[in-house]
Amino acid sequence: MDLITATLNFPAPPSHLLPSSHLPSPITRSVMKTYYTPENCSRKVEVSDYVRYHYNGTLLDGTLFDSSHTRMRTYDTYVGIGWLIAGMDQGLLGMCVGEKRIITMPPSLGYGSNGDGSDIPQQASLVFDVVLLDLHNPKDGVSIINQDIPQHCHRKSVAGDFIRYHYNGSLLDGTFFDSSYSRNRTYDTYVGKGYVIGGMDEGLIGVCIGEKRRIIIPPHLGYGEEGTGTKIPGSAVLVFDIHIIDFHNPSDTVVITTNYKPEVCETLAKKGDFVKYHYNASLMDGSFIDSTYNYGKTYNIVLGANQVVPGMEEGLKEMCVGERRHLVIPPHLGYGERGVDGEVPASAVLIFDIEMIEMEAGLPDGYMFIWNEDVSADLFTEMDADKDLQVLASEFSDYILRQVNEGKGRLAPGFDAYRIIENMFSNQDRNGDGKITEDEFKLKADETTHDEL
Numbered sequence: 001m002d003l004i005t006a007t008l009n010f011p012a013p014p015s016h017l018l019p020s021s022h023l024p025s026p027i028t029r030s031v032m033k034t035y036y037t038p039e040n041c042s043r044k045v046e047v048s049d050y051v052r053y054h055y056n057g058t059l060l061d062g063t064l065f066d067s068s069h070t071r072m073r074t075y076d077t078y079v080g081i082g083w084l085i086a087g088m089d090q091g092l093l094g095m096c097v098g099e100k101r102i103i104t105m106p107p108s109l110g111y112g113s114n115g116d117g118s119d120i121p122q123q124a125s126l127v128f129d130v131v132l133l134d135l136h137n138p139k140d141g142v143s144i145i146n147q148d149i150p151q152h153c154h155r156k157s158v159a160g161d162f163i164r165y166h167y168n169g170s171l172l173d174g175t176f177f178d179s180s181y182s183r184n185r186t187y188d189t190y191v192g193k194g195y196v197i198g199g200m201d202e203g204l205i206g207v208c209i210g211e212k213r214r215i216i217i218p219p220h221l222g223y224g225e226e227g228t229g230t231k232i233p234g235s236a237v238l239v240f241d242i243h244i245i246d247f248h249n250p251s252d253t254v255v256i257t258t259n260y261k262p263e264v265c266e267t268l269a270k271k272g273d274f275v276k277y278h279y280n281a282s283l284m285d286g287s288f289i290d291s292t293y294n295y296g297k298t299y300n301i302v303l304g305a306n307q308v309v310p311g312m313e314e315g316l317k318e319m320c321v322g323e324r325r326h327l328v329i330p331p332h333l334g335y336g337e338r339g340v341d342g343e344v345p346a347s348a349v350l351i352f353d354i355e356m357i358e359m360e361a362g363l364p365d366g367y368m369f370i371w372n373e374d375v376s377a378d379l380f381t382e383m384d385a386d387k388d389l390q391v392l393a394s395e396f397s398d399y400i401l402r403q404v405n406e407g408k409g410r411l412a413p414g415f416d417a418y419r420i421i422e423n424m425f426s427n428q429d430r431n432g433d434g435k436i437t438e439d440e441f442k443l444k445a446d447e448t449t450h451d452e453l
Helices: 086-092 198-203 310-316 379-383 393-405 417-428
Strands: 031-036 050-059 064-067 075-078 100-105 126-136 143-148 162-171 176-179 187-190 212-217 238-248 255-260 274-283 288-291 299-302 324-329 350-360 369-371 390-392 409-411 435-437
Touching: 086 100, 086 126, 198 212, 198 238, 310 324, 310 350, 379 393, 390 393, 393 409, 393 417, 409 417
Parallel strands: none
Antiparallel strands: 031 100, 050 064, 050 075, 050 126, 100 126, 143 212, 162 176, 162 187, 162 238, 212 238, 255 324, 274 288, 274 299, 274 350, 324 350, 369 409, 390 435
């Protein structure tokens, strides 16, 4: 035998005789392998956080022993305070919402030497395939992010305001649960009064009209441990992307801004005046409602005759011809809680840009006809054209119209002349027999209650 090239095969020494540096290390901690990380990870799981996650649990050979997916319900628990097996407590720390990871743990961090019933044998290492859906801490408050604030914000919402807004509602993992847009109608409510969940009540304070913001609401300020059934699970964090359309306070009055006033502005509109004006109407978010310019004619009303909404009545008072104003009218002085079907939403704040075009002075309050000169001492006889000692409706009407045409009398402007004369005749026809006798006939100045002459 060639002693130089011969190989001596000694048996390997027993492992307990190997230096410690050569011994295989026992697995004492969970091994985490992330195979999907979401693009945005603004927060990671920490000790005492409450999480909602799905999992598949298998043995090392791939045998499935449990799955939250089969129950169609997440596993919800606190992390790091002993509510879970130690390996899962370790494995969930540092996860982001939406992250997927494999957590492999030794028996000592799982169910140990006892196993768990028939599904998990003794001394079994466990593998959990986990996806984190939700995460919050009981100390969390409402978070407001991604704010888009208009350049001009003249007012911010306060408790007690009534607000109209659109929203998209989702869970923290992006699962959609509701949207006002799908109903094509804003959500309308008071804020700061408990009409909505606590987190939304808080998140809607301090907003501007036109503002967009994201409101993240922990479950204790949302729908709590019970959720709302099928759409919102128990203990779910809610994400609302909202757009503020308008808001007002029930104590608001009409806001009047004069944009232009002529140098000579002495005759001012008052109750009873017949006014003609142009307007552009819109909502607070700029949505178009209507414009007289589209029709090529003015809008004509008698001030104080309840022919327009109260806010417009207020806005037209004391205007002069040529003046232009910007009006902001709260809904209780506009079209109220009902709005106008297909045109003005319920509880909407209205914007009017108005211009006074013409104005005709009205009559004194309570009068529909006045004399421009001294009244004839023989008025009844003049009316009685056929001298039969009674005045018929046709005689009465012909006489009043003749006085108006000759400039001797004046009817209230803006009303139907024949309707006025008909009412005047009815007031004089005391017994309702269709004719006025001299005994029935009285001037307004002689009346204890107002009639028309």
